[in-house]
Amino acid sequence: MKVSYMAQHLIGSEIIRIAASVNELIAKGEKICNLTIGDFEPKYFPIPEEYKNAITDAYNKGETNYPAANGIAPLRNAVSKFLSEYEKLSYSPDEILISAGARPLIYGVFVTLIDKGDTVIYPVPSWNNNHYVHITGAKGIPVDVKAENNFLPVADDFRSHLKDATLVSLCSPLNPTGTTISQEQLEGICDLIIEENKRRGEKQKPLYLLYDQIYWLLTFGEHTHFNPVSLRPEMKKYTVFIDGMSKAFASTGVRVGWAFGPKEVIERMKAILSHLGAWAPKAEQVATANFLTKNTAINNYLTLFKNKIEERLTVLYDGLINLKEEGYPVDAIVPMAAIYLTARFDLIGKMGVDGKIFKDSTDITDFLLHKAKMAVVPFYAFGASINNAWFRLSVGAVTVEEIKGVLGNLREALETLKAVEVERG
Template sequence: MKNLKLSKLAEGLTSRSISKLSEKVEEKIQQGEKVFNFTLGDFSPQQFSIPPGLEAEIIKAYQEKHTNYPFVGGMKQLRLAIAKHLELFGGFDYDPDEIVVTSGARPLIYLLFKALVDPGEKIIYTVPTWNNQYFIHLAGAVPIVISTKPENNFMPTPEELKPHLKEAVLITINSPLNPSGTALSPHVLKEIFDLIVAENKIRAKHNQKPLYVFFDIIYWLLTYNETKFSNPIVLNPEIRNYVVFIDGISKCFAATGVRLGWAFGPKVIMDQMRSMLAHIGAWAPKPEQIGTARYLQKHDEVANFLGDFKNKILARLNIFYNAIQKLKNAGYKVDTIKPQGALYLSVKLDLIGAKTQDNKTLETVDDITTYMLEDAKVALVPFYFFGMEEDFPWFRLSVGTCSIEEAKIAADNISQSVQKLLR
């Protein structure tokens, strides 16, 4: 019904472009075309299955008939296991009462925004970004958008953030970053948090709401090469009063469909999020909670899985990184950033103005995307899907769905498609 009126909130919410692009790719695959789909931040279970120990423990929990309501905010045994996991792998020191569990990380982001931000208040986020704009819309907040630069690995700098801190009540940080596969260095992270702590000392004198931090660390256990995750509370202990971390099993354990995430931070914030959760009901299924609790206690098994998992992802990222670097060294207008984290590679294909073999000029980033899909049979996501300008020629390449052999073929396809363009 075209004239059916809905809420302004609903009517103002747009669909995610990535999902639409992925649907287009899937249509081609269903029609029998061989397409390498690097658009979604997901894992193919055929290439990256969840840890066998996690799978076994979840199945066991179902067999034991743990199918009634779980405790709101997370089973105690799970929150204890998460606390120990965070301590062993990241040096975090949080009590179970400072942890809230939901069905994946997304409900936690919504709960956090609603707990901290009143309609009309301002939230700082940087682009490229994953989904921040949608959660800000749902919260009725006002965005302050800061564009980052490839020379800074698409990460914010203290200088870029500082002029905006006084206006906002929340700042979002994601490291390692979706979509770029890059991470904040320890010294930059410390400088940012030093600025936030200083701002909050001024606000405390005037009894003002603090500037809070939403730190998305869903990829924190997936770092490569020289990149290591830095615990912000070690860098500046005073930030603990203002930062909420959101994490889960979806990315670091290839468990995107299992749906279990957790937030940890100041108890007063966790209590409010837990209260709202009781009415929303977005808790993780009880068998998944019990199975995850049991698995996380197998610390050596977890460490072994993560080591092997990271090696497999990095091997695929390196195939594409090396192929793009080879093109760059040969003088083509392409670039990439050495893998630092997550399952993504940032790829620059500055091909606007080039002509295809059938004499069609690539005039837009969409033209480049279509050319890669049609000629190289490779589906990539332009960074403008993540908030950058529409003529910005960088793309996200996600490797969670391909085998090593498929990565080699796809990388070769990209190379050939770039080289055959006419200038």
């Protein structure tokens, strides 16, 4: 082996496999409605104008040298104020760590808390937990969660796994589902964590909670975001939050994220990440500090931005539910947040026009791509079984017209399967 065991065994991404097929078809001139991208097309979703101007201003003013290892003080102050105003959370600037987006911070939480062999519990489907578990040599316990709980865990899902675990990793609003954890669900899980930590006492490493709320500003309608510390203040000792600019302000390429949590954990994360050089660029930090104080600009941007996302998700959801009501084997969960819709294409075991039986979610993905020109990501890519017929549909890179068009294609594609079924009797 020429590389480490860890590197050799890091599994490839299913999303990248699908992206390669999509690109192949696009290169052949096919028009694909690409619902695979967990990102924003800047043509439809630009970053806030004030933010863009602040970034270019900062470069013009020569803000181009190393920033402080934990993030520049004005930005940590601005994040502290933002959290207090927008989420009623009280964190001082020295409990906040800035980095180049959320990813280095999630990695930082894992390497800071996990010793090789430590147990990490995470619900499935979820985004990338399996990879961080692998990188840190943790013992991962993926826990399948139920569609009827909007694919978010309840206390009973975790109860039997918590003894001696080191970390519970949660995300809400959730990638890949676009659903949010309810107050009751989150309270139940917090109570278990508090109870387990009481049982442990001071000598053992506590059971921590990683709470990734990167999509929290993107909730729709009556759906609300809940966080563990507001619901159970005792959770402050055990919770490390992940948050940032990437999703709420369509700024995935700008690379500014923050973690906040117990000071001693944040300090150690800072020390580790400083060796990676994973800080956000200085000019972007200056600009983010400036933008986060502009409440009117923030509120105006979020209103418009969320309307555009919600419109796309609603058109998609309504279209799928119409098909369901007409008897096609599809289903969807009401969109609550983020840029994702959860949909089910119940085709496993059915016969395609080529006479082949759909054996698993890969066949469904390929059918939707080739026959409906609709590119989607199976929950299999988020740790679920390959036989799981639920999919993530992301609307960050498509127009409403494209969605309407693809719903027509989908109907035609499903109709061909109906014809096969009738023929088979």
